[in-house]
Amino acid sequence: MPGLTTYPSFPENVPTHPLLVVDYELLEAGDKDEVAKLWKAATELGFWYLKNHGVNEEVNQMFEMGAETMTLPYEEKMKFEQGDDGMSFGYKAPGANAVDETGTKDSVEFMNISKDDAFSWPTPTHRTYPSTVDARMESTIRPFIRKSVEVNDTLLTIFNELLGLPEGTLAQKHKPDEHSGSEARCIKNPPRPGGISEEKAALGAHTDFGSLSFLHNRLGGLQVMVPGTTQWQYIKPIPGHAICNLGDSMTIFSGGILRSNLHRVVPPPGAQGQFERWSLVYFTRPGNSVILKPLVEESNIVADAYTKVVDRSIYESGQTSSEWFARRIRNQRSKNQKGPETWRASRGTEHLPSAA
Ligand SMILES: O=C(O)CCC(=O)C(=O)O
Numbered sequence: 001m002p003g004l005t006t007y008p009s010f011p012e013n014v015p016t017h018p019l020l021v022v023d024y025e026l027l028e029a030g031d032k033d034e035v036a037k038l039w040k041a042a043t044e045l046g047f048w049y050l051k052n053h054g055v056n057e058e059v060n061q062m063f064e065m066g067a068e069t070m071t072l073p074y075e076e077k078m079k080f081e082q083g084d085d086g087m088s089f090g091y092k093a094p095g096a097n098a099v100d101e102t103g104t105k106d107s108v109e110f111m112n113i114s115k116d117d118a119f120s121w122p123t124p125t126h127r128t129y130p131s132t133v134d135a136r137m138e139s140t141i142r143p144f145i146r147k148s149v150e151v152n153d154t155l156l157t158i159f160n161e162l163l164g165l166p167e168g169t170l171a172q173k174h175k176p177d178e179h180s181g182s183e184a185r186c187i188k189n190p191p192r193p194g195g196i197s198e199e200k201a202a203l204g205a206h207t208d209f210g211s212l213s214f215l216h217n218r219l220g221g222l223q224v225m226v227p228g229t230t231q232w233q234y235i236k237p238i239p240g241h242a243i244c245n246l247g248d249s250m251t252i253f254s255g256g257i258l259r260s261n262l263h264r265v266v267p268p269p270g271a272q273g274q275f276e277r278w279s280l281v282y283f284t285r286p287g288n289s290v291i292l293k294p295l296v297e298e299s300n301i302v303a304d305a306y307t308k309v310v311d312r313s314i315y316e317s318g319q320t321s322s323e324w325f326a327r328r329i330r331n332q333r334s335k336n337q338k339g340p341e342t343w344r345a346s347r348g349t350e351h352l353p354s355a356a
């Protein structure tokens, strides 16, 4: 069980990329230095550690739910597969996604549970889930999602102010009663086969599709492409610290001020590579009907930043949040790969010069 295993520690001799540590309790208290730290992290790398977020108990229970679900027979899990049409909710089998433009398959399996389905349960909004998920909808999944939404909403309120947006602008883009792609995801990656130390992407390089990701992991393997370089570096997991990052919609809303950074998952380094790797994410995504465009009319800060953007294609796609999201999912499915152009059609904001 992911929650009960004692893992070897992250190897000392493997280079890691440091993240700023942001204290959630201080943010809630309006601490100015902490808010400044969050802004620095969000504009420079787009990733930070978050401590004192108060969700650790729910996270452990979610890992139990994940373990119960992944041990179901393969055929049972496949009844809930997300399919090839661009829906994210449901089960994703190992190999169902490509990790690069040559069509190399991923090795992770995951279960995505929609916020809308969790809140409307037992009535499905988008789809149904395996019995192990249903069994924990009220006791585990709803509490985890509720708390994660609260944390991400607090962060959105702070970004709203720092971007000079009228009060409630970002909240309007993430209305609680509008259906969205927001979801919880539990990921399992099998241990690295004995003796093989070569890096192979378990989950391909990507930027996140939505607004904010609230990630919990136990083992190394997550890497970021360090801004201004073409180098991948590990982010070291720290017990009790979540890893937060921004997704494409926040880059677009902010006219490029906030960073949605490229990242990927490879097998954990050193002795950790012999273990199953489990991770858990809550993704906050804008409401389905929200058009992803820079909020230049709402904020001078965004308008000024946007004057400096040279390649505007990503900012002017005219796509709604649900179109952006479905396009990215559909074009990374292995079954849909017709060549490098399919993979490229799955891309987010990462081709921008600022994200290279
Ligand atoms: O497993 C991880 O550490 C990261 C997962 C991730 O990037 C994702 O699911 O979008």
Ligand SMILES: [Fe+2]
Binding pocket: 206, 207, 208, 213, 263
């Ligand atoms: Fe991600």
